[in-house]
Amino acid sequence: MPEFPVNASPIQQSLNPLQQILGYTEPIFNASMAGAAGGALAAAVSAAGGFGMLGIGGNATKEWIDNEAALAASSGRGWGAGLMAWVLAKNLEPLEQVLDHGPSFVCISFGEPGPAASLAHESGALVGMQVGNAAELSRALEDDIDVVICRGNEGGGHGRNEVSTLPLLQLALERTGKPVIAAGGLATAAGVAAVLGAGASAAWIGTRFAAATESTSHRNIKDSIGAAGLDDTVYTRAFDIAQRIDWPVQYGGRALRNDFSDTWAENLEALGAAVKADDSLTTSINGARAEGDTSLAPVYAGQSAGLSTTGQSAAEIIADLSRFRSLLRQAASRWDTK
Structure with missing residues (x-):
């Protein structure tokens, strides 16, 4: 497990430990969606203050990984990559290659992350794992996983279809002191406020970013998301x-x-x-x-497609989602009985 910052400055004290380690200001990650989250999207999210993630599919070539990872790093800020454990079980080379580009966070999901998690740790990266049920959560609580991503069945793309986001998030927050990121069904400032208010360290957002201008999704796919x-x-x-x-x-x-x-x-x-x-x-x-x-x-695409639009840049999406702060302040004021 990483050592979290101590003796932080007043500015750092306003950030949660995961923010302090990874260096982002907006607690928003774009999901590492293969086919949508290329280097341009990851760089744009990081440049806007969030944390950009590169999605590496099972058929990614060496040339593609080198080009997209270099682009993801071009913002000069922290970035990460998501890979599939069942693919890495056959061949660790895609992970070895992306680690050469210095991501500070690597998400390894959908299978046993063990050997890949060890390799990522050796590079100095934090390791996250997406979980979709209680059994996967138990695996993510082992020492080789630093960050737990609770992905509910509302989420788009691949994953389990067993538990929705809020029950899974609540269980994780009860069972661990590790940073927990909420994923699945989140697309608005209200959704971000809901999971952060519950105790999540960040929101993991896929569908809305899949329709962003920097996404590598085909234009027709973006339009379909916007119309859903x-x-x-x-x-x-x-x-x-x-x-x-x-x-x-x-x-x-x-x-x-x-x-x-x-x-x-x-x-x-x-x-x-x-x-x-x-x-x-x-x-x-x-x-x-x-x-x-x-x-x-x-x-x-997830159920949040009904809350997503096309034609927005990653920076515009981050700016909209960052309104979660005012929503949390309003909620605190509304329910404060003192």
Whole structure:
């Protein structure tokens, strides 16, 4: 575990320990979304006072990691990277490569983080782990994990579909003194105020940043997020099965409903048979992803898509979310009985 700052200056005393170590002022992380959180988004979030995260997918090439990590570091402020433990179990090279660029925080999730967590610690980085149920929380309380990210099932992209954000956050805060970050369903200043008021050290926000101007998401995906409502998502493994991606079965994905999910989300056995029979379905959905055809391609987004808009920069999003301070002051004043 890291040593948290002592004898802090008056300015530092206004920051929580995780802020003091990682050097951000706004307790807002962009989620490390593969396919959306490239180096430009991470740099823009960090430059705006938040903490920028680079998302490294399972097929990221050496050249891509070098280019995007250098871009993430270009703000001159702290930044981090998120990787998948089940991918690193086969090959630690993507982590070794990103560590060469000096991230101060590494999130290793969706599987056993052990060897990867040790390697990240050796580089001097803090290590975080996303958890989606009580069992994963127990694993994150072991000594090799510094920061716990409680990801509720409202969140977009891959994760478990078992517990919502607030119950999981409350359990984590009761069980550990480690910094806890809340994730899943957060997109507004009110949402940020809610989790910070409960005791979280920061808010981990994905869907709203996926629609940001600096996101690497296709324009059509951003537009789809902006047009979606709260109840327009579905949790399914159908997109992974169709693309032949070996995500562990316990980690489905929350995405916007579309023609593909309407056909296959509740019919996974038939989908598996169709994919096994020939390559046409896989070819079609891979082509749809490349072309931004959101009727077939997955648009990974959480329920907070109904609270997100397009056309905003990361700096504008951070500025809007930073209004959580006034909301907390108003709440404290409203409920203060002294």
